[in-house]
Amino acid sequence: MIDIDIALLRGIGLTQPLIHQLLQLNPTDGTLMRVTEMQRDALRLHDGQREHAARALPLLVHALQADGETLAVGDWVLAWRNAQHELWAGMRVPPLTQLSRRNTYGQRQVLVSNVDTALLVMGLDQDFNLRRLERYLALARLAGVAALVVLTKADACADVASRLARVRAQLPAGVQALAVNGLEPAARDALAPWLEAGQTLVLLGSSGAGKSTLTNTLTASDAQLTGGVRHGDERGRHTTTARSLHRTSEGACIIDTPGLRTLRLDADEAALVGAFDDIASLAPQCRFRDCRHADEPGCAVRAGVAPERLHNFHKLQREARRDTLNAIERKQQVQQWKARGREARLRMAAKGR
Ligand SMILES: Nc1nc2c(ncn2[C@@H]2O[C@H](COP(=O)(O)OP(=O)(O)O)[C@@H](O)[C@H]2O)c(=O)[nH]1
Numbered sequence: 537m538i539d540i541d542i543a544l545l546r547g548i549g550l551t552q553p554l555i556h557q558l559l560q561l562n563p564t565d566g567t568l569m570r571v572t573e574m575q576r577d578a579l580r581l582h583d584g585q586r587e588h589a590a591r592a593l594p595l596l597v598h599a600l601q602a603d604g605e606t607l608a609v610g611d612w613v614l615a616w617r618n619a620q621h622e623l624w625a626g627m628r629v630p631p632l633t634q635l636s637r638r639n640t641y642g643q644r645q646v647l648v649s650n651v652d653t654a655l656l657v658m659g660l661d662q663d664f665n666l667r668r669l670e671r672y673l674a675l676a677r678l679a680g681v682a683a684l685v686v687l688t689k690a691d692a693c694a695d696v697a698s699r700l701a702r703v704r705a706q707l708p709a710g711v712q713a714l715a716v717n718g719l720e721p722a723a724r725d726a727l728a729p730w731l732e733a734g735q736t737l738v739l740l741g742s743s744g745a746g747k748s749t750l751t752n753t754l755t756a757s758d759a760q761l762t763g764g765v766r767h768g769d770e771r772g773r774h775t776t777t778a779r780s781l782h783r784t785s786e787g788a789c790i791i792d793t794p795g796l797r798t799l800r801l802d803a804d805e806a807a808l809v810g811a812f813d814d815i816a817s818l819a820p821q822c823r824f825r826d827c828r829h830a831d832e833p834g835c836a837v838r839a840g841v842a843p844e845r846l847h848n849f850h851k852l853q854r855e856a857r858r859d860t861l862n863a864i865e866r867k868q869q870v871q872q873w874k875a876r877g878r879e880a881r882l883r884m885a886a887k888g889r
């Protein structure tokens with residue numbers, strides 16, 4: 537028998553589209569739970585009331601790996617207890633959204649699953665960097681996740697209004713930006729429209745930007761409501777080392793993440809163009825159909841997009857090209873190894889005869 541308490545699970549972000557995804561798996565038994573933390577193969581799963589230590593069945597890990605996938609915080613899984621009372625995740629509900637990047641080897645790394653809104657957190661101190669923000673925006677865009685820019689440390693900045701204006705000037709339509717003091721409860725009120733019950737948010741940004749502070753502020757109070765989900769960062773003032781899911785008193789879920797030292801987008805060149813609306817919409821007006829918007833005459837993109845933004849776009853494109861090439865090379869290499877292994881086995885078999 538499959539065990540789902542929908543009312544309870546709504547409190548940790550279960551939605552109708554996710555239930556639909558689950559039913560497509562034709563599950564026969566197991567308990568539906570959400571991944572709230574991951575450290576290698578050790579998981580924390582939430583059942584709507586409290587968290588449990590669990591592990592992922594090797595079968596699941598390998599099945600995901602074969603598709604270039606991994607479990608991530610925010611995923612929904614079906615879990616079972618064995619005779620030793622150990623909890624094992626054995627099936628994953630195909631996620632509706634996934635934020636992923638490429639690691640230093642160019643391999644895809646899933647950061648979080650099933651989020652509605654990405655809060656792009658940036659400090660109004662020396663952390664302030666519009667080019668980096670563009671990269672984070674593209675990350676959310678590529679995942680089809682709504683974005684909201686949250687500028688922290690407004691209390692420690694002398695020209696909040698002008699910086700906010702500079703951010704807003706470069707945001708695509710539909711993306712808002714606001715400035716907060718993450719230490720103050722007022723930050724909760726400012727973010728309230730994005731914190732409705734059942735919403736899942738992820739906080740992204742560099743280390744020191746104020747993500748854990750904001751998580752603490754957003755999840756403070758009404759302790760009894762939160763079940764097993766930790767309040768903010770239990771590790772206190774220590775650095776966040778893993779992604780983890782927390783719940784606000786209003787019933788929204790917040791995934792705090794450690795700062796990404798490098799954020800390489802998981803996209804090919806074509807997808808990247810889609811993440812830069814202005815470039816995508818101007819490109820058809822370029823004189824040459826294959827215009828690279830570099831030094832071609834009659835380039836509508838160069839005429840209409842700020843040079844800094846275009847420069848950043850070209851940089852991201854070079855990265856995407858390099859990573860795509862690396863991925864192809866890696867595949868070829870694996871195929872060579874497999875072929876060699878096959879030959880070796882055949883030789884051994886021939887000798888054995
Ligand atoms: N004055 C001020 N300090 C902040 C604010 N947000 C974060 N901080 C401080 O900035 C430092 C880094 O914050 P933290 O939340 O750990 O950053 P994280 O690495 O993004 O999780 C801490 O010392 C916080 O107290 C803010 O809005 N105002």
Ligand SMILES: [Mg+2]
Nearest residue numbers: 747748775776
């Ligand atoms: Mg942190």
Ligand SMILES: [Zn+2]
Nearest residue numbers: 822827829835
């Ligand atoms: Zn052009």
